[in-house]
Amino acid sequence: MLDITSLLEEIKQRPYTDLSIKTPHTGIIEFTDLNEGDKVKDASGEFKEIPGTKIAVITREKNPRFIHACQKGIIQKLHKQYDKQFVEAGVEIGVLRHFLSKEEVISILLQKALHLFRAPERAKYYFAPEADKKIKISGSRSITVTDGMELFIVSRMKREVPLTYHGPEGIIYQVYFKHNQNVDVNEPLIGICPPDQLQTIEDVISRVNHEWKEQI
Amino acid sequence: MEKQHKVLIANRGEIAVRIIQACCKLGLKFVAVFTQEDVHSGHVKLAKELGDDKSLYCISSYHDANEILSVADAAEATAIHPGYGFFAEDFRFARRVTERDRPLIFLGPSWRVIRELGDKINTKRIARSLNVPTVPGSDRPIYDESEAEKIARTLFDFQLQQGVEKPLVLVKASAGGGGMGIEEIHDIDLFRSVYRRIRNYAMRQFKDDGVLIEQRIKNFNHLEVQIISDRSGKNPVHFGTRNCSIQSTGLQKRIEIAPGFDPKTIQYTFDAEKVLNDIIEHSLALARKVNYDSVGTWEWIVTKEGNPFLMEVNTRIQVENGVSAAISKIKGKGGVDLIAEQIRTGLGEPLGYTQSDITFDGIGIEYRLIAEDTDNKFTPWVGDIENFTWEKAPWLSMHTHIPHVTKENPYTIPTEFDPNLALGIIWGPDLETAKQRGKEFLNNLVIAGSNAQGQSLKSNIPFLLKNTDRILKF
Numbered sequence: 001m002l003d004i005t006s007l008l009e010e011i012k013q014r015p016y017t018d019l020s021i022k023t024p025h026t027g028i029i030e031f032t033d034l035n036e037g038d039k040v041k042d043a044s045g046e047f048k049e050i051p052g053t054k055i056a057v058i059t060r061e062k063n064p065r066f067i068h069a070c071q072k073g074i075i076q077k078l079h080k081q082y083d084k085q086f087v088e089a090g091v092e093i094g095v096l097r098h099f100l101s102k103e104e105v106i107s108i109l110l111q112k113a114l115h116l117f118r119a120p121e122r123a124k125y126y127f128a129p130e131a132d133k134k135i136k137i138s139g140s141r142s143i144t145v146t147d148g149m150e151l152f153i154v155s156r157m158k159r160e161v162p163l164t165y166h167g168p169e170g171i172i173y174q175v176y177f178k179h180n181q182n183v184d185v186n187e188p189l190i191g192i193c194p195p196d197q198l199q200t201i202e203d204v205i206s207r208v209n210h211e212w213k214e215q216i
Numbered sequence: 217m218e219k220q221h222k223v224l225i226a227n228r229g230e231i232a233v234r235i236i237q238a239c240c241k242l243g244l245k246f247v248a249v250f251t252q253e254d255v256h257s258g259h260v261k262l263a264k265e266l267g268d269d270k271s272l273y274c275i276s277s278y279h280d281a282n283e284i285l286s287v288a289d290a291a292e293a294t295a296i297h298p299g300y301g302f303f304a305e306d307f308r309f310a311r312r313v314t315e316r317d318r319p320l321i322f323l324g325p326s327w328r329v330i331r332e333l334g335d336k337i338n339t340k341r342i343a344r345s346l347n348v349p350t351v352p353g354s355d356r357p358i359y360d361e362s363e364a365e366k367i368a369r370t371l372f373d374f375q376l377q378q379g380v381e382k383p384l385v386l387v388k389a390s391a392g393g394g395g396m397g398i399e400e401i402h403d404i405d406l407f408r409s410v411y412r413r414i415r416n417y418a419m420r421q422f423k424d425d426g427v428l429i430e431q432r433i434k435n436f437n438h439l440e441v442q443i444i445s446d447r448s449g450k451n452p453v454h455f456g457t458r459n460c461s462i463q464s465t466g467l468q469k470r471i472e473i474a475p476g477f478d479p480k481t482i483q484y485t486f487d488a489e490k491v492l493n494d495i496i497e498h499s500l501a502l503a504r505k506v507n508y509d510s511v512g513t514w515e516w517i518v519t520k521e522g523n524p525f526l527m528e529v530n531t532r533i534q535v536e537n538g539v540s541a542a543i544s545k546i547k548g549k550g551g552v553d554l555i556a557e558q559i560r561t562g563l564g565e566p567l568g569y570t571q572s573d574i575t576f577d578g579i580g581i582e583y584r585l586i587a588e589d590t591d592n593k594f595t596p597w598v599g600d601i602e603n604f605t606w607e608k609a610p611w612l613s614m615h616t617h618i619p620h621v622t623k624e625n626p627y628t629i630p631t632e633f634d635p636n637l638a639l640g641i642i643w644g645p646d647l648e649t650a651k652q653r654g655k656e657f658l659n660n661l662v663i664a665g666s667n668a669q670g671q672s673l674k675s676n677i678p679f680l681l682k683n684t685d686r687i688l689k690f
Contacts, residue, residue, distance in 0.1 A: 025276040026286050060286035086290040089276040089283070090252055121598055121668055122631050156631040157596040182631065185668040 004207050007109055011100065015215065019071060021094040023087050027060030031083050031093075036076065040069035040096065056093060073098035099215040102208055109204045110174055114191030115167050119183040123156040125163075126179070140172040145192060152189065170194035173201065221563055222247060223323065224288045225259075227299030228278060229617040230639060231535070232259035235297050238556040240266055247291040249275045249284065253630040258617035278302050281309055288320055295321035295563060301634075304532035307331040323562040325510040325531045329449075332506055333529040337390065337428070339502075343526050346505060348498040351433065351517070351525045357390035357426025361411060367429040368407050375431060378521075384432035387411055389418035397422075400432045433517055433525065437461045437690055438469075439476040439492075441499040441514040442540040444554065446561040449507030452500055453571045455540045455554065457492050462683045464594040470676065471683060472536040474543050474580040478647045478688045485690075486522025495524050502529070511537070511558040520690065533558055535584070535639065538615065542580035542643045547573045578643055579650040581687065583680050585616075585638040585663065587629060590679040596635040597674040599667030600626035606640070607660040611653050615639045626665060637663070637675075647688060654684050 023029065032054045034040070040053035052069035055078075059065070077095040087093070100108075119125065127135060128150055134143055145151060145165050152163035174191035177183045193201050222245040225235045232248055236259065239246040247270060248263035255274075263272040270291045275283040279302060288296060296313050298304040310327035313320050324330065333339050340355045352371055358364040368385050375383035382402060387410050389397030397417050401410050411427060419425040438460045445452035457476030460469045476495075477488035499514035513530040533555055541552040546569050561567055587597040602623045606614060616638035621627045629635065640657055644650025658681045665673035 025280065026273065026283050026290070061282040063282060086286075088274040090274055123598075156598060157633070157635050159595060161595065 004109065004204055007112065008105075008207065008211060011105055011108065016073070016097050016099045018076060019073070019096045019098050020092045021055060021067065021069075021096055023058055023089055023091045023093060024065070024067065025058065025060065025089045026087065027058040027065075029056050029058050029082050029085060029087050029093060031056045031078060031080055034075055034078065036078055038075050040073060040075060042069055042072045058087070067093070069096060071096060071098040100212075101214055102212050105212050106205055106208045107174070109208065110191055110201065111188065113197065113201055113204055114173055114193055115170065116188040117165060117167055117190050117192060118186050118188050119177075120163070120185065121154070121156070122182060122185050123154045124180060125177045125183055125189055126153045126155065127151065128153055128162065135172075135175075140175050140190070143172045145170065145172060145190075167192055168194045170197070220245070221294045221321075222292060223559065224284065224291065224293035224296045224320075225249065225299065226278070226284045226296050226303055227301070228254055228259060228633065229257060230259075230615050230636065231299040231533075232257075233262055233617050234538075234555050234615055235299060235559075236262050236266060238553055238559055241553065241556050242560060244559070245271070247271050247273065247287065247293050249273050249278070249287055251275060251277060251632075253632050256619060256627060257630075258619045261619050281312065285313070285316070285320075289318060293320065295323050295559075297323040297559065297562075298532070300532050300534060305330055305334055305530070307334060321563060323510075323559055324533075325508060325512065329506055329508055329510075330531045333508075333512075333531050336528055339526075339529055342505060343498075343502055346498070346501050348502055349523070349525050351430050351527065353386075353430030354428050357424070358429060359426055361408065364411050364427060364429055365404075365407055368401070368411075369404055371429065371431045372404050384434065386428075386430045386432045387414045388428040388430065389414055389422060390424065390426035390428050433519060435520050436517040437476075438463070439495060439516045439518055439524070440534075440536075441496050441516070442511075442537065442554070443499055443503050443508060443514060444511045444557055444561070444567070445503060445508050446567040447509050447564055448566070449509040450504075451567060451570065452503040452508055453567065453569070453574060454496050454500060455544050455552070455574065456576050457496065458536055458540060459688055460536065462687070464588075464590070468594070469536065470584050470586075471680060471687065472539050472582040472584075473687055474539045475576065476688075477690075478579065481647050482688055482690075484522070485520065488522070491518055491522050491524055495526075498524075498526065502526075510562060511554055535636075536582050538613065538639065538641045539580040539582035542613070542641050543576050543578050545575045545577060548575070550577075578645045579647050581642040581644075581650050581654045581684075583640045583642070583654065583658065584636055584676075585640060585661070585680075586635050586676045587637055587663070587665075587673055588635060588676050589674045590676050594676075597667070598629050598631050598635075599665055599671075599673060600628050601637070601663065601665040601673065602626045603662050603664040604637075605662045606657065609653070609657070611643045612657055613641045615641070651684050651687060654687075655681060658684070 042052040044050045054066050056067045057064050073096045076097045146169045149165045150162050151165040154163045170192040172190050173193040176188045224247045225232050250260045273287045303309040307327040307330040310322040313322045340350045343350050371385050372383045415425045440458040442455040459473045459476040462471040479488040495516050511533050513534050515527045516524050518524045537554040541554050544552045589595045642654045663675045
């Protein structure tokens, strides 16, 4: 049985994650006038069309590109020693402390409550055409999966092979992979909610909605 | 070389390793790039060992021209070697490299040559103007149904005249590639429906409904001619032929042999010596016509009757360049390195030798060692390599980007790239000895590992062993 109280307490002890801000590609980096301790906003708007706070601009081949805050939070560190320097791809230029939202807390708890079907290998994953079509129209929770169902297409090294779901029957409550992105081995692909667990899941959501106070 | 050059290697894996080695051989500085997935690759390790503090950069993608060029500037490179794949045959990239504010040398053919020969239809047109045989069919995209059907009927009739019992015609989307938008027809009455299907598909996918109609040739050998020319484009020479007919079910090469046939020990139903000479002469004629100015490969198919047809020209160094080098001598000296030759001449040095200075000796066999399940449609195997060893021999050269591995320190095969692990090149004074050495090499080779499910590594070694017996047989 899931002990929601103790899990919530555990998260409350450390209600944030420290996110590394990395360069998306090579180029000459220039920081904006942000400083450590400053608050930043994430992307907003109905379609997330308004970008988050500008942290730096990276220029290569005369093309400047802003590095925006991808989450709201507080700037913990800025590695200003790189200012106006050429940097490689994937270099950490700062650290952002992001305080967990209700949705994120629910997601953490659901990973413990749902049956997780994990990636058998590092690859890109797609839903099989039939399931994909249904999910696009009615959402993932419209799909009930059963053991032995051909649910995914695994794509790696230009080859595609089908992947069968194994596990309890239930609805796809959460989808953890993104289109065209690699998933590491053993990372969860989907979270399944068996019919008899639905009440537990709803309890989790209800508790978080009532108890979690968002910071910043 | 008058100027001290620095070569940026816009590639990864085995070819990056070999370009680093070629640069060092020529006394040139280099700069290598890698993505996060390749952080443990041998080319990264070698760049750290042999380079200076501006010899290795992490980039976001090998496909991003901006990344490559920004590193070239930061590292003060003067030339870019594209290797094979990625930007190797992209004339726009080659043009951008040479025509930007801070121009660099593109170590491949000039962009005009890449553009001219990169277009298969254009290659066919130039070839036909020189009476070089090409696969029978249209030499331009066809947009008219009646014209397309007329060509298809001619091809059916031509094959019947040639004694082909079951003639086949290919209908291909002109703008397609990689096997997309191709169907074969065995009955001319079905032509119109297939033509319309492909035309509509081509319009949807490529916004161009041009269609090519070609003869489908079955039961053929895949041959290649290795050409090199300096920047003058006036004096191309060849480094012989290769036979690349042993392929996977997906038509990917697995064993390459130089030369393309061995009429000394194998009886062919046609004059193999003449076929080899003919494809060499045709390839050189085409190279002269376009002022070819780098390393390149002319790909041919040769039918059971010994009729050669030019398929395409690959305007780059190929994976299998080493097997041609293995049997070649320049002015009597072995140890030919076609990658170093490409760099040297690409930077402006004259070739320095003529065809009469190039001689050939023995047989070369190249095995592509790949982690794959050959019994299951050659599906790539992914996991950790924990042991990779082979017995050294004077007749063997191994090219690999797999670093030294142990069970405790394995190498994880990245899933983002082609699954090639290594190339093993065998030399023998004659075909029998080469085959025998090839088998000895494969039998002593150890590639072991396991995946996340604890399953053992699957490699293509049994497939390579089995197929060694049929090398060069037609």
